[in-house]
Amino acid sequence: MNPFFQLRDADIVRRIVTEIEQLDVDNPLRFMEVCGGHTAIIYRFGLTDLLPPMLELVSGPGCPVCVTANEFIDRAVALSELPDVTVATFGDLVRVSGSTRSLAETRAHGSDVRIFYSSADALTWAREHEERTVVFLGIGFETTACTLAATMAECVRNGIGNFRFLSALKTMPAALNALLAAPDTRIDGLILPGHVTTVTGPTVFRFIPREFGIPCVVSGFEPVDLLESVLMLCRQVKAHRADVENQYRRVVRDSGNPKAQALIDEMFEPCDMTWRGFGIIPGSGLKLRSQFSQWDAENITVQVEPTREHQGCRCGDVLRGRIRPMDCTLFDTECTPETPRGACMVSSEGACAALYHFAPVSHEG
Amino acid sequence: MRRLITELFVSRFNNPALSELADAALLEVNGSRLAFSTDSHVVKPVEFPGGDIGKLSVCGTVNDLAVMGARPLCLSIGFILEEGLRFDLLERVVASAAEAAQAAGVEIVTGDTKVVAKGECDGIFVNTAGIGLRPLGHGLSGEPIVPGDVILVSGTLGDHGIAVLSAREGLTFQTNIESDCAPLNDLLETVLSKSAGVKWMRDPTRSGVAAVLTELVEQKPFGIIICETAIPVREDVHAVCELLGFDPLYLANEGKVLMVVEANDSHHVLETLRKHPLGQNAAIIGTITAESPGHVRIETTVGSLRRLQRPSGELLPRIC
Numbered sequence: 018m019n020p021f022f023q024l025r026d027a028d029i030v031r032r033i034v035t036e037i038e039q040l041d042v043d044n045p046l047r048f049m050e051v052c053g054g055h056t057a058i059i060y061r062f063g064l065t066d067l068l069p070p071m072l073e074l075v076s077g078p079g080c081p082v083c084v085t086a087n088e089f090i091d092r093a094v095a096l097s098e099l100p101d102v103t104v105a106t107f108g109d110l111v112r113v114s115g116s117t118r119s120l121a122e123t124r125a126h127g128s129d130v131r132i133f134y135s136s137a138d139a140l141t142w143a144r145e146h147e148e149r150t151v152v153f154l155g156i157g158f159e160t161t162a163c164t165l166a167a168t169m170a171e172c173v174r175n176g177i178g179n180f181r182f183l184s185a186l187k188t189m190p191a192a193l194n195a196l197l198a199a200p201d202t203r204i205d206g207l208i209l210p211g212h213v214t215t216v217t218g219p220t221v222f223r224f225i226p227r228e229f230g231i232p233c234v235v236s237g238f239e240p241v242d243l244l245e246s247v248l249m250l251c252r253q254v255k256a257h258r259a260d261v262e263n264q265y266r267r268v269v270r271d272s273g274n275p276k277a278q279a280l281i282d283e284m285f286e287p288c289d290m291t292w293r294g295f296g297i298i299p300g301s302g303l304k305l306r307s308q309f310s311q312w313d314a315e316n317i318t319v320q321v322e323p324t325r326e327h328q329g330c331r332c333g334d335v336l337r338g339r340i341r342p343m344d345c346t347l348f349d350t351e352c353t354p355e356t357p358r359g360a361c362m363v364s365s366e367g368a369c370a371a372l373y374h375f376a377p378v379s380h381e382g
Numbered sequence: 383m384r385r386l387i388t389e390l391f392v393s394r395f396n397n398p399a400l401s402e403l404a405d406a407a408l409l410e411v412n413g414s415r416l417a418f419s420t421d422s423h424v425v426k427p428v429e430f431p432g433g434d435i436g437k438l439s440v441c442g443t444v445n446d447l448a449v450m451g452a453r454p455l456c457l458s459i460g461f462i463l464e465e466g467l468r469f470d471l472l473e474r475v476v477a478s479a480a481e482a483a484q485a486a487g488v489e490i491v492t493g494d495t496k497v498v499a500k501g502e503c504d505g506i507f508v509n510t511a512g513i514g515l516r517p518l519g520h521g522l523s524g525e526p527i528v529p530g531d532v533i534l535v536s537g538t539l540g541d542h543g544i545a546v547l548s549a550r551e552g553l554t555f556q557t558n559i560e561s562d563c564a565p566l567n568d569l570l571e572t573v574l575s576k577s578a579g580v581k582w583m584r585d586p587t588r589s590g591v592a593a594v595l596t597e598l599v600e601q602k603p604f605g606i607i608i609c610e611t612a613i614p615v616r617e618d619v620h621a622v623c624e625l626l627g628f629d630p631l632y633l634a635n636e637g638k639v640l641m642v643v644e645a646n647d648s649h650h651v652l653e654t655l656r657k658h659p660l661g662q663n664a665a666i667i668g669t670i671t672a673e674s675p676g677h678v679r680i681e682t683t684v685g686s687l688r689r690l691q692r693p694s695g696e697l698l699p700r701i702c
Contacts, residue, residue: 027685057627063686134626240684354694365627376689378679 024239025062033244034067040251042071047203048250049338051193052210053080053366054238060375062240072247075338076368078192078292079210081157082109083336083360083367086291088324089156089185090115095319096152096183097128102317103146104130105139106154109364112357116325136168143180152314156185160212162303163277166284173284173309183314184304187290189213190221191301196337197229204338206250208243209235211265216281218273219261226259237265284309293360294333332359335368342369349373405446405584406514415518417452419443420511428475428505430549432541432560433636435508436479441565441636442587443512444486448567449583449639451521451574452514454486460494462507475506486565488512521574523581525644529604529672531581532648534641536569536655537562537663538614539591543633544622559618564637569660576654579647584640589693592631594640595678596692606678608668608690631680632693642670 023029050056056076059065065074078084094115097104104120111120111130124130129149133139136153143151155165165186172180189210196202209222214235225233232253236246246264253259263269281303290302305313330352331345342348342361352358354370361367365374392401399407406419423439433441440457447454459479463472483490545561566585574580586594591613595606615623615630623630637660643651648666655661671679678690 022683025683027683030684060688061629062682062684063688064684066686066688067684374691376691378674378687378689 024237024241026241029241030067030244033241033248037072037244037248037251038069040248040255042069042251042254045071045073046205046251046254047073047075047338048206048208048247049075049077049204050208050236050243051077051079051189052208052212053083053364053368054212055208055210055236055243056080056368057366057371058238058240058243060371060377063375063377064240064243066377067244068247072251074247075204075341076335077207077338078196078294078336079158079189079213080336080361080364080366080368081161081187082113082364083332084187084192084292084294085110085113085156085185085360086293087115087326088291088321089183090119091324092319092321093120093152093154093183094118094123095321096314096317097123097130099150099317099319101148101150102129103149103151104128104154105133105142105151106130107134107156108132109366110154110156112363113360114327114357116322136165137171140168140172140177140180144177147179150179150181150317152181152183152317154183154185158187158189158210158213159216159281162186162188162281162285163216163274166280169284169305169309169312170280172312178311180312181314181317182305182312184285184302185290186285186303187292188287188301188303189217190224191298192292192295193222193225195295195298195301197225197231199337201339202337204231205254207231207233208246208250209233209261211235211237211242211269214263214265214269214273216274216277218271219263219269220271222261226261230259232259233261235261235263235265235269237268292336294336327358330359332361332369335361342372345369404450406450406452408450408516415516417447417450417514417516418511419446419450419514420509421446422507422509424504424507425546426504427546427549428471430561431545433563434475434478435506436475436477437482437563438636439508439510440479440482440486440488440490441563443510444482444488444565444567445585445637445639447512447514448565448570449585450514450516451570451583452516453571454488454512454514454567456489456491457483457510457512458492458494459490460509461496462503462509463495463497464503464505465497465500467505472506479508482565486567522583523578523644525581527581527602527604527642527670529670530645531642531670532645532666533595533606533608533668533670534643534648534652534655535586535591535614535665535667536566536639536641536661537637538616538619539586539635539638540615540619540623540628540630540633542636543590543628544619546634547626548622557618557622559616559622562635562637564660566637566639566660569655569658570639572658573641573651573654577643577647577651579644580641580651581644582642586635586638586640588634590630590632590634591640592629592678592690593693596690598642599676599678601676603675605671605674605676606668607671607674607681608678609681610683612665612667614663614665631690645669
């Protein structure tokens with residue numbers, strides 16, 4: 018059997034679920050899956066319905082589009098309205114509204130907003146269109162940061178003057194620290210992001226069990242991976258242990274990816290960053306190092322509208338695991354994928370969009 | 383889009399044939415049972431692996447007639463061309479439309495051309511319309527859909543969606559995936575001539591199988607359950623979907639048909655489909671249920687059950 022399909026095999030899934038049941042968890046436990054990719058798989062495969070009722074999975078701040086703050090989108094919108102600027106971006110971001118508008122809306126009014134799957138493709142496009150200033154919207158976590166670092170390194174090496182980088186890159190450990198340090202956070206275990214950890218290595222998360230006493234498991238992205246991670250978390254809880262364990266050994270090395278880390282370090286430096294739902298988290302962002310400032314789109318002068326938050330939208334509470342999407346009164350009423358009021362309803366990795374698209378039958382109205 | 387159609391077009395043009403909102407209008411003219419359909423095509427890029435806008439627009443209208451149980455007779459074609467369009471590209475598109483018409487056994491009997499200023503359209507837009515004849519005693523059974531009926535699909539899903547995506551500017555990944563763009567009239571006529579149990583057919587084009595099935599159950603006293611492991615998807619299409627975060631059920635097809643068939647006729651229909659070159663990968667993917675009326679449910683590969691939602695929004699690749 019193709020190993021890929023084994024990781025979705027109903028018999029293996031049943032076996033792991035039985036093992037979880039046999040652990041006989043007697044207290045309600047809340048595990049947070051940090052990564053939006055995990056959220057999407059959990060909903061798509063209806064994994065919550067397979068788990069015992071004592072176990073609750075809540076989504077965290079690991080959907081890059083969702084945590085992108087309005088002020089960043091506002092700046093991107095303003096830049097897109099400059100006559101010689103092309104805004105280059107990953108897909109989901111175009112539909113997220115800033116304070117008053119989304120990039121999709123400015124595009125409909127004539128701005129040049131283009132979707133690229135990779136930053137390298139955007140750089141190639143910029144080289145072929147020297148008459149345009151191409152502003153690339155750098156959103157994402159460590160996983161994306163290393164590919165963006167590679168693109169910017171190539172850009173700098175070749176002295177491509179019409180490519181600019183607007184950074185909303187974020188780093189996960191600082192955000193988790195801010196989340197767990199908040200007095201109202203109640204999380205009994207963390208399913209750590211497998212792709213981020215592929216780059217960073219698991220050690221950057223060791224402060225979580227040490228300082229907060231919370232068990233952690235680095236997880237892969239298939240149903241079997243996620244259920245095994247839940248099992249490993251339950252075992253830690255039962256044994257009153259708190260460690261960072263690695264379920265995703267087939268990909269994640271203890272040292273992470275040193276080459277990717279070096280590339281990030283070469284091109285970017287830490288900075289304070291605004292997260293939707295959290296505000297400014299000190300040291301949680303990455304920006305171009307000062308010697309590359311000529312490529313930094315922050316230096317383009319543009320009038321940006323004052324930042325406003327959307328009335329009634331509770332994306333911030335969803336991203337902090339305080340509420341579930343259906344606890345927001347806008348969910349599936351005013352806020353749907355066709356008329357999203359908040360970022361979590363836009364991205365395929367957002368908790369609200371995932372629940373909307375993949376509603377388990379137990380939620381059927 | 384659906385709101386626009388029902389609240390503006392249907393309410394203003396108000397008539398029984400249109401209100402059915404089917405792929406083609408069913409008409410009776412001097413005792414002849416006709417089907418009449420139109421479709422406009424805007425595809426980016428104009429040429430993609432396995433086809434182009436010419437082939438697509440001919441097959442689109444042929445298929446819209448064929449799924450209504452009609453035998454396509456003739457088509458019209460209208461071109462809107464952007465000033466400065468390369469002539470060799472137009473030549474290729476027209477040749478490919480002609481070839482598709484020949485393959486479908488229909489003639490393009492009337493047409494129109496307009497040229498607009500540069501920037502006022504994107505290369506080539508094409509509209510086709512077609513008339514088909516619905517022969518007596520040879521078509522859809524006309525019986526109501528009831529719980530127990532079986533849902534079949536004529537082949538692998540998502541090929542067209544991924545082929546077009548892979549050719550689109552800015553998404554430079556290499557695949558061998560070709561669009562499934564093909565005229566289905568011969569396949570469907572073969573099935574209908576051999577089986578009386580076919581109750582309903584649609585071609586799952588834009589927004590794919592999810593759009594067609596959720597529309598089928600809307601406001602109906604029945605639901606649908608489909609089985610994820612039964613859905614035919616090419617391995618490479620599956621891989622691209624995993625990479626970009628797409629679901630094959632939401633991707634466009636241009637040479638596939640979904641059918642609702644009486645249970646006791648379903649294996650016979652499946653066999654007939656599989657014997658035809660365009661139906662080799664046909665499969666039974668689900669059933670009509672009395673439970674969960676108005677909803678489509680999907681049994682996932684891991685054995686859980688979830689709802690299949692109506693497609694919404696633009697299809698966009700994910701970030702990481």
